[in-house]
Amino acid sequence: MPDRHDAVDMAGGASGAAPPAVRVEGLWKRFGQQVAVAGIDLALPAGKFIGLVGPNGAGKTTTLSMVTGLLRPDQGRIEVAGHDVWQDPAAVKARIGVLPEGLRLFERLSGRELLAYTGRLRGLPGAEVDKRATQLLDVLDLAGSQHKLVIDYSTGMRKKIGLAAALLHNPEVLFLDEPFEGVDPVSAQTIRGVLERYTASGATVIFSSHVMELVESLCDWVAVMAAGQIRAQGTLAEVRGDAPSLQRAFLALVGADARDAGESLDWLGGARGGAGGAGGGTQGGPGGGAQGGAR
Numbered sequence: 149m150p151d152r153h154d155a156v157d158m159a160g161g162a163s164g165a166a167p168p169a170v171r172v173e174g175l176w177k178r179f180g181q182q183v184a185v186a187g188i189d190l191a192l193p194a195g196k197f198i199g200l201v202g203p204n205g206a207g208k209t210t211t212l213s214m215v216t217g218l219l220r221p222d223q224g225r226i227e228v229a230g231h232d233v234w235q236d237p238a239a240v241k242a243r244i245g246v247l248p249e250g251l252r253l254f255e256r257l258s259g260r261e262l263l264a265y266t267g268r269l270r271g272l273p274g275a276e277v278d279k280r281a282t283q284l285l286d287v288l289d290l291a292g293s294q295h296k297l298v299i300d301y302s303t304g305m306r307k308k309i310g311l312a313a314a315l316l317h318n319p320e321v322l323f324l325d326e327p328f329e330g331v332d333p334v335s336a337q338t339i340r341g342v343l344e345r346y347t348a349s350g351a352t353v354i355f356s357s358h359v360m361e362l363v364e365s366l367c368d369w370v371a372v373m374a375a376g377q378i379r380a381q382g383t384l385a386e387v388r389g390d391a392p393s394l395q396r397a398f399l400a401l402v403g404a405d406a407r408d409a410g411e412s413l414d415w416l417g418g419a420r421g422g423a424g425g426a427g428g429g430t431q432g433g434p435g436g437g438a439q440g441g442a443r
């Protein structure tokens with residue numbers, strides 16, 4: 149598979165026209181001996197639905213935390229919407245919305261109070277906050293729970309109120325770490341509709357996910373990360389290349405297609421029963437018809 153890392157022109161953005169929504173150069177982060185992010189470059193175009201994908205531990209959350217000003221890099225430069233994240237943090241924070249992993253919310257506020265508080269922190273007039281909060285609660289199907297305390301919200305409801313809080317000030321760039329995790333299909337469809345409408349207005353969504361089908365159906369731009377490095381970035385078609393699906397391209401890019409998990413687990417699914425450990429020669433092989441035996 150060709151190396152598509154060069155698909156983006158770092159100097160001028162994706163097309164040479166608008167500056168990228170995010171530009172990252174030589175970004176590093178280590179935790180002790182562990183290199184979480186190993187000198188990555190990224191140029192994510194504005195106005196796109198962008199997926200950051202990678203296996204567990206690839207460095208996605210660490211990258212998003214640094215890009216959104218939550219975690220200080222060891223080395224490297226980050227610009228969001230043309231502003232340096234670490235030189236000019238206030239300018240960046242005014243232009244972004246973030247739904248982080250392990251979302252922490254003010255649990256003792258109701259959903260509506262949380263939005264009112266967030267809106268005032270963002271400097272919006274009270275009447276405008278009220279109007280936007282009502283619309284967001286309605287669209288995200290939270291109107292019936294708006295007076296419930298956030299601590300009593302379900303996982304999916306927490307994602308939705310977190311998304312509402314991140315969207316309230318109409319940011320230029322929205323960062324979402326695993327926005328669909330723990331969300332039921334109906335809520336996922338709702339969130340998807342809101343995000344599609346938001347990007348249609350020219351804003352940028354950057355989200356991390358493990359679910360390739362979702363990324364393939366939502367995103368027009370993809371960056372693939374593995375072991376702290378960017379393995380590919382570009383349009384969905386560029387990253388997919390000749391592979392039949394993004395999932396297959398992803399497995400090849402992260403080197404997982406050659407891994408055979410089955411070989412070392414030859415006991416799994418074999419005959420059960422008896423106290424013997426590995427190597428007990430009397431249990432027969434997999435598929436030996438003994439699975440209904442004594443436990």
Ligand SMILES: Nc1ncnc2c1ncn2[C@@H]1O[C@H](COP(=O)(O)OP(=O)(O)OP(=O)(O)O)[C@@H](O)[C@H]1O
Binds near residue numbers: 183210
């Ligand atoms: N605070 C920390 N202290 C030590 N190691 C960390 C810390 N945060 C992340 N790491 C390590 O850095 C690497 C990248 O982690 P990160 O959470 O960024 O990956 P990820 O791609 O978001 O993974 P997942 O998909 O499982 O959420 C991992 O090896 C992880 O153990």
